[in-house]
Amino acid sequence: MSKTEQTAPGATPPGTSAVVTGQDAARVAFAAFVGTALEWYDYFLFGTAAALVFNRLYFTTLDPAAATLAAFATFGVGFAARPVGALVFGWLGDRMGRRPALLITVVMIGVATGLIGVLPSYAAIGVAAPLLLVLLRLLQGIAVGGEWGGAVTLAVEHAPPEKRGRYAALPQIGSPVGTLLSSGAFALVLLLPSGSFDSWGWRLPFLAAFPLLGIAVYIRRKVEESPLFDEMLKQDERAKVPALDVFRQAWGRLLVAMASATLGVGGFYLLTTFMISYGADTLGLSRSLMVNGTLVAAVAQIAVILVMGRVAERFGPGRVTVWGGLLTALLAFPVFWLVETKNPVVVVLAMAAGIGALSVAYAVSGALLAELFPARLRYSGVALAYNLAGALTGFLPFLASALLGTFDGASWPVVLLLIGLSLLTALGGFLGERMRVRDNVVAV
Template sequence: MSQPDVSRTGAEATDEIVVSPREVRRIAGAAFVGTALEWYDYFLFGTAAALVFNRLFFSELDPTAAILASLATFGVGFAARPIGAFVFGVLGDRIGRRPTLILTIVLIGLATGLIGVLPTYADIGIIAPAALVALRLFQGLAVGGEWGGATTIAIEHAPIKQRARYAALVQVGSPVGTLMSSGAIALVLLFPPETFDAWAWRLPFLAAFPLLGIALWIRMKVEESPIFEDLVKAGDRAKVPAAQVFTRAGGRLAVATMAAFLGVGGFYVMNTFVVSYTANTLGLDRQIAVNATLVAAVAQIVVILLCGRLAERVGPGRVTFWGGLATAAAAWPLFLLIDTGSPFAIVFAVTAGIALLTITYAVTGALLSELFPPELRYSGVSLGYNIAGALSGFLPFIATWMISLSGESVSWPAVLILAVVALITAAGGFIGERLRVQDKEIVRSSH
């Protein structure tokens, strides 16, 4: 990739607007809060898929098949995300970042809340899992447009040299969403098992309705991106921006997908897969892995904030490269610890693994946003991230399936998957940083 495959010079004049620091912090904070509530909804489904949906929505299957069906339902949401990225990318680059983000928050909040009132297989038979899949699809469609929009509106209010820190602030929404969802599940797991299965599991999903009201109020106060407003005035909006990402910036889209792969896929290996594996394969208390994700979420927040600042010094691509290599090297030792069955070892391994892959996740927004010009940015960032998400969603299913084929309670498939994903992301970071440097040289020479 010696030459970039998308011209950026036409958009560079509008790629930084002067906004007061106070306004930048307010917009970034609003993007963070809304995203945290979105990820609460999305992660909640993953935890429930690992712990309860197999028994309540796929009870006609044998235990192993029920677990696989539940994890496959979890993966369906990821398959829908690129479609959502395309649709909401077009809306975000055509009608604006703000109205699109309001729409995504409403869709995901409603879908999550309705899961909380959904009858189970024992109540309505096959309609129950079908309805669960449909609601998961709506979740996936909405999330497909959420993260890219939140990142775009945050960095487009920020000075170019400080974009990495504000993009990282949006990323903090992920561990906060994890804390909220895992915390909610941990609380309802305190009920007796029969009470949890009967109705208590519904409470975290029903909480999505009041949380939607909070998120909607916050999003309504967010102002439109000044860079988008300049694009409207200049008449630089693409007709079908998401399609032009493929035709004008296909190589960059591939790099963006590679760079985002570990932050999404690795997380679900260390979170959703480990929760299911420890509870269903190793036969351990469900609370152990859930508690591990809570500790890991706190570590994530620290790593994200530190790496956001580091990316401003050395570049987000380099940080992605280093984080990918470190995670690949640690994959085998981490799962050796998990296989011991020791609660302390599991908490340590999950925390360390998620902290390592978060090095790349922390700077994903900063790297992806610099790969695309403003008129394609919402679409490009959303598509890159969510194609990675679509590839990632079935990783817990694949790892569980491979273990079932081996007939042994060992986690080598997860080791292999995590290491390969990490190396792909390291390559994406390396190429992405070269493209960033090349773009800056082109802009410098044009001036």
């Protein structure tokens, strides 16, 4: 057994194996991608709206700077709720099955997002408006806390071992596609007169969550349960309290997984949610330019994810994670310097370069995290690692905005923050490559 195929606590005994096929893997990965794209569309809408509209419509009693901080704090609440979703849906996914957990999460976030589209403003119902906004963000966070880990787990467990990189990358593409859909929707409604945008235009992207939800549910209902989970049912190998076993038996793996996922979560929001606010409010660039920058970056991200998923099959997801972390650290200062030129073309290219660099590590995060935990703990382990990393980094746009105010608009403290995240992720990839486990599966 090689260094990258170690036995983890609670791993499936050698005598049992599950059968997987390439055809099933492709179908399941596509279904995981569709649901994940909807989840991220819903989730990213909030980030864009926090930067563009929530500060003015839901926190109107505060001065502009404080209102922006409050909007980003509300944005961060969703990340704080994600570990709760990881616990709840991790238990459901490891005890009752991956498939039912994923159906519940996609319905939950679709409904919460659609309801934001009909939420009255502060001017209409007073303090109840921001409180309800926080509540709906909490529901979004809980749902996403269970969604990503389940989608990656299902995609990986249906895939032949030698092709896990490419199939685990498909749910990752849901992130840039969600960005394209959400940023594209806001780019369209920003074409409206400012009065129309503030009164009803911004609500349209949120209301679109309802029909998109119907499509995602239809596709996900056709997905079969994980063959590894079915094998665990036959052998009665399920953990009674999976999250507890993760903390007791695999806490070292959990910490490594969290470190490796940090850049893909926190770094991404620094270069999207925070960057939109920084460009529009501090540098005086147009909101449309900054939103369009995220659109171009999302296209670059899709290309990087597709390529790196294949590269990980040859070199290992941990090594690719190291490369992504180091590359992002090297580009951090140049990206911000180029944005500060205020040249529209250069700004867009800089955003694409920065997000493309961190996407090297993000592309293989699903494959790496899934192989850090045995099947009986996988849903909970992957979900907890990813979402604890999210909870720790979700307030970074808030922190970055606070640093910006503290240092009179200077960006270097924010850049150092990004470099720190990048190096932490590189360390997680270095350690994670040496801790990967192998499932007992037979590909046909």
